[in-house]
Amino acid sequence: MRIGDIDIGPGALLAPMEAVTDLPFRTLCEEHGAALTYTEFLSAEALTRGVAKATARLWASLGGRRFAVQVFGREPEVVADAASMAVDIGACLVDINMGCPARRVTAGLCGAALMREPDLAARIVSAVRAALPSGVPVTVKQRAGWDDRSPNAAEFARKMVEAGAALVTVHGRTRDQGFSGSVRLAPIAEVRALLPRHVPVVGNGDVKTVADYLAMKRATGCDAVMIGRAARGNPWLFRDVLAVERGQPAPRPPTVAERRAVWRRHADLVAEYAAPKMLLHELRKTLAWYSHGLFGGAFLRRRSFAEPDPDAVLALGEAYFARLSEREARCGADLGEPAAAPRAKWLDKHARRRSVRQGGTETCEG
Template identity: 40%
Template sequence: MAVRIGNIDLGEFPLLLAPMEDVSDPPFRFVCKQSGADLMYTEFISSEGLIRDAAKSRQKLDIFEYERPIGIQIFGSDIDTMREATEIASQVGPDLIDINYGCPVKNVACRGAGASLLQDIDKMTAMTKAVVEATHLPVTVKTRLGWDDNTKNIYEVAERLQDVGIQALSIHGRTRSQMYKGRADWQLIREVKRNPRVRIPIFGNGDVDSVEKAAAWRMEYEVDGIMIGRASIGYPWIFREIKHFYQTGEYLPAPTIAERVAVCRTHFEKSIQWKGEKTGIFEMRRHYANYFKGIPHFKEYRTKLVSLTSVADIHAVLDEIGEQFVMEEVA
């Protein structure tokens, strides 16, 4: 049976690209969409930044037709500000609005936003209700199991947020105090899914880094879909590989060097188009090592790629990588 959020049909086993700060921008989303991501989100956007018309926050509202369905994710600590930011975000025409109640980093959580709201479920519920009432779009939420081991309150959170109108919930299987350490606990995610009161789709997130894990956990933990974050960085092929494995039980061959170069080049070109030459070149530097992970003697090429400042020079190095390693693959 197809999983739905409002009128959005996500198919039987949706794979979601997690919103990741400084990663899931339009160039990265483009290559993930090409590889089969079913639902994607913008990087999280500060509600205060939107209201102040801050350039960085406004730029994150950029969405494109090829990305649909696409959600805009917002965060904040003030209910009125979140309401106003929801109205602004809704005007650019996304398919849904997502609220971030999961970000664990200090400058978000310690300002009363992100995962901090897990310490005040009443405020979280009131804020969610305000967002739902401020838009005609479906509202979804991404959060964690709780603030720490003593307050794993996700069961209550799921019920209360559903009651005020959210239409799907993504749960990262860690507490805020865990940050990204330790193992994600998917058993608690399954308990939420099994709660007879919970009728909305539940998506699991955390530690999904292989096709086997994605397919097995989907069945074992009974989630409606899986959200993938860090495992997709430099490896957008994970979406198509999971889908193929889930449908056939067979593994797709890993991307060839030529494919890696081609997708890395596409990502680079989109980065230049969206951000301009200087910023596009600079921000792409964080991705090269991931695209070519595991390739022997790649270090010298990486050193070149992260130091060059000319588009033509970077294309030339990508050409060189393609020629060099394709010859080795053939040999």
């Protein structure tokens, strides 16, 4: 796929996700074959005012790999200035968020709210286009529309392209849908059908497996697919997509030793890059992700909330994978968790809430 002058290799893109697509996680996904990764959305207003919470998240990928920065805002000049900051740190493209459904974002008439103001959205795109060097594309991530009464995905995308967008990503839900129900593929197909062939369209929503990936491509004709939630703790999904794109046989699922090694690499990157006050929370998060659905995972997550410091969480993770490895030797590759008892689920939910109260973040899920 080409975006302007940039050749993006085969494979899926990692979706921008608040409090998820930080440098450690992006690195893991890149190392497993993600064609491009995005930062979480960053407030243009906060970036240009130099607010540390925003500027500290403007991370270039390691090893000189290409990466994209996503920004949100509604003042064209402010968004353009923030986009220039992203290019200054090496972003290969700047994406503008026009899909976040979170009330705190749409209340400020940003994110998905821009789909109700196509003229302003177009002015934002052209201001960013004018501010960036010609080789750095501006792209847009939008939804199927604001609600079912205004399904304007294709018209909106066309307007963004006329204003200078070089690629459009479509999450096939309306703002009203949030994350409920299943994703609709028709709006993505409509955008693909309406835009000129040289402008790539990226499909997004509910891709959890290689089969979902292929179905999304087949049903919409999209040029690439962006994967979000299913990549958490599962960067191997990018490897599997890449294999299918290259016509190679499907790789076998990761062994426990491979899971442990990737978890540990992720945890070590977190230890290197996380803000000290977030470290404990972020390490617990890695354990929750990489043990999700695996035998003993729910118990491990509850235990991790009781551990008082980062070293103890790391030791807990090592002990967990060592036990899982013994189980693998005994029982083979069946590593799945038996169905959780209702009380265990309840404990899990409350442990997570406690973690948020103790300094973890709630996310926009935009």
